[in-house]
Amino acid sequence: xxxxxxxxxxxxxxxxxxxxxxxxxxxxxxxxxxxxxxxxxxxxxxxxxxxxxxxxxxxxxxxxxxxxxxxxxxxxxxxxxxxxxxxxxxxxxxxxxxxxxxxxxxxxxxxxxxxxxxxxxxxxxxxxxxxxxxxxxxxxxxxxxxxxxxxxxxxxxxxxxxxxxxxxxxxxxxxxxxxxxxxxxxxxxxxxxxxxx
Amino acid sequence: xxxxxxxxxxxxxxxxxxxxxxxxxxxxxxxxxxxxxxxxxxxxxxxxxxxxxxxxxxxxxxxxxxxxxxxxxxxxxxxxxxxxxxxxxxxxxxxxxxxxxxxxxxxxxxxxxxxxxxxxxxxxxxxxxxxxxxxxxxxxxxxxxxxxxxxxxxxxxxxxxxxxxxxxxxxxxxxxxxxxxxxxxxxxxxxxxxxxxxxxxxxxxxxxxxxxxxxxxxxxxxxxxxxxxxxxxxxxxxxxxxxxxxxxxxxxxxxxxxxxxxxxxxxxxxxxxxxxxxxxxxxxxxxxxxxxxxxxxxxxxxxxxxxxxxxxxxxxxxxx
Numbered sequence: 001x002x003x004x005x006x007x008x009x010x011x012x013x014x015x016x017x018x019x020x021x022x023x024x025x026x027x028x029x030x031x032x033x034x035x036x037x038x039x040x041x042x043x044x045x046x047x048x049x050x051x052x053x054x055x056x057x058x059x060x061x062x063x064x065x066x067x068x069x070x071x072x073x074x075x076x077x078x079x080x081x082x083x084x085x086x087x088x089x090x091x092x093x094x095x096x097x098x099x100x101x102x103x104x105x106x107x108x109x110x111x112x113x114x115x116x117x118x119x120x121x122x123x124x125x126x127x128x129x130x131x132x133x134x135x136x137x138x139x140x141x142x143x144x145x146x147x148x149x150x151x152x153x154x155x156x157x158x159x160x161x162x163x164x165x166x167x168x169x170x171x172x173x174x175x176x177x178x179x180x181x182x183x184x185x186x187x188x189x190x191x192x193x194x195x196x197x
Numbered sequence: 198x199x200x201x202x203x204x205x206x207x208x209x210x211x212x213x214x215x216x217x218x219x220x221x222x223x224x225x226x227x228x229x230x231x232x233x234x235x236x237x238x239x240x241x242x243x244x245x246x247x248x249x250x251x252x253x254x255x256x257x258x259x260x261x262x263x264x265x266x267x268x269x270x271x272x273x274x275x276x277x278x279x280x281x282x283x284x285x286x287x288x289x290x291x292x293x294x295x296x297x298x299x300x301x302x303x304x305x306x307x308x309x310x311x312x313x314x315x316x317x318x319x320x321x322x323x324x325x326x327x328x329x330x331x332x333x334x335x336x337x338x339x340x341x342x343x344x345x346x347x348x349x350x351x352x353x354x355x356x357x358x359x360x361x362x363x364x365x366x367x368x369x370x371x372x373x374x375x376x377x378x379x380x381x382x383x384x385x386x387x388x389x390x391x392x393x394x395x396x397x398x399x400x401x402x403x404x405x406x407x408x409x410x411x412x413x414x415x416x417x418x419x420x421x422x423x424x425x426x427x428x429x430x431x432x433x434x435x436x437x438x439x440x441x442x443x444x445x446x447x448x449x450x451x452x453x454x455x456x457x458x459x460x461x462x463x464x465x466x467x468x469x470x471x472x473x474x475x476x477x478x479x480x481x482x483x484x485x486x487x488x489x490x491x492x493x494x495x496x497x498x499x500x501x502x503x504x505x506x507x508x509x510x511x512x513x514x515x516x517x
Contacts, residue, residue, distance in 0.1 A: 156470065156471070158470065159470040159471040162497075163471075163475065163482055163484075163497075166462060166482065166497055166499050167477055167480060167482070167499060169460070170458070170459075170460045170480065170499040170500065171480070172289065172301050173451055173460065174458045174501075175289070187248075187478070187480075
């Protein structure tokens with residue numbers, strides 16, 4: 001990347017480039033990854049300084065998709081087993097689907113059924129149950145030997161349930177008491193997981 | 198040239214950040230925090246945040262706004278089974294994965310009455326305010342505020358406040374050793390201009406919210422009433438229920454230092470089942486037993502405080 005190009009980039013950012021130079025520069029940007037990166041950095045820096053909100057600024061889906069496609073072994077050059085090919089193909093599809101999901105979240109309510117149907121079509125993907133163990137059962141990390149003398153399984157279970165209910169109650173009160181941030185509410189949501197067993 | 202301008206700016210930011218290392222109280226940080234207390238609850242926005250507690254992360258969709266002066270909020274769990282928490286003023290509903298609705302709080306049943314918690318007057322007894330400088334979170338410019346505990350009995354708290362709306366876009370509870378115990382951070386944040394009621398309706402299909410009977414909601418009220426007191430309370434913590442709904446004689450009390458809370462439960466039990474401390478994400482539990490008039494009493498302390506603090510609080514309970 002030449003000094004002149006860098007200066008042109010800077011001028012472009014400031015809106016001080018004539019149309020002819022701009023076309024030439026954009027062509028260069030397209031063909032030169034280093035310049036493209038530099039341009040992205042300029043935008044990021046400018047946005048950060050100005051405080052502009054650009055939610056997807058750092059997200060270049062087209063680049064990610066073509067990169068994934070590039071890395072995918074083609075049928076001529078690979079000796080890999082068919083199942084691997086199938087898997088590699090799926091990962092690209094999955095990342096594209098993920099991008100769609102992000103966009104779909106904030107669709108108006110009445111468009112929700114379409115989204116659900118889309119999800120339903122993907123029902124072959126196995127849904128892994130998240131590990132909720134830390135919230136479900138706070139484990140005692142220190143126990144007095146005297147205290148648990150003659151305590152049976154059922155009583156321990158009771159003790160566990162009591163601790164869980166105290167945790168939940170505390171989370172709810174914190175949420176109402178200092179409802180300034182959503183954090184305590186998120187805790188409430190987490191304790192809800194202890195209900196399904 | 199822009200590149201050098203940017204580099205210089207970065208250097209300046211870094212320098213300011215380091216200049217801030219001295220734990221000097223920052224009046225700017227405190228006023229930013231006060232601004233947040235006033236404005237953030239009444240801001241209108243939608244977004245997605247990640248909640249991280251212990252070894253868990255969950256993504257949650259949030260819709261927040263005000264309706265007829267009351268705060269409305271809807272949280273939808275995006276990971277695992279669908280669960281929702283819906284807040285309409287003081288009424289709080291949980292919708293479980295099996296579509297059952299539980300109303301856990303209703304109008305007028307808040308244990309704090311109309312008391313506003315978290316004033317900086319109370320907070321400044323326990324924390325120093327420090328500025329953490331400007332940052333960029335969820336594509337937006339934020340200002341960092343750190344609450345540095347004045348003693349070892351509590352954790353650090355830090356918030357990054359959106360410059361436009363003052364809503365905290367990242368909140369962290371950090372132990373004195375620097376371990377992040379809990380973090381919530383927006384990955385998508387969008388301020389809204391108008392209140393759209395439909396956005397606050399449950400997303401779980403077939404769920405209708407109704408006001409529950411008071412008796413049902415207040416099921417947590419203890420029957421046995423004990424009189425007790427704490428002989429040690431970390432400075433800055435106040436008995437929040439004293440002016441609210443809980444009577445002085447109660448099996449349970451809530452204390453707050455303005456941002457962090459702990460609850461103390463005292464009950465008479467047949468025998469001791471468990472004793473010690475336990476951790477669940479950022480929340481610690483301490484259980485101890487005391488003999489009083491020949492009867493065993495169990496003391497449970499629950500809160501976002503260090504285990505040693507919880508144990509010391511439990512130890513200091515005196516039955517009267």
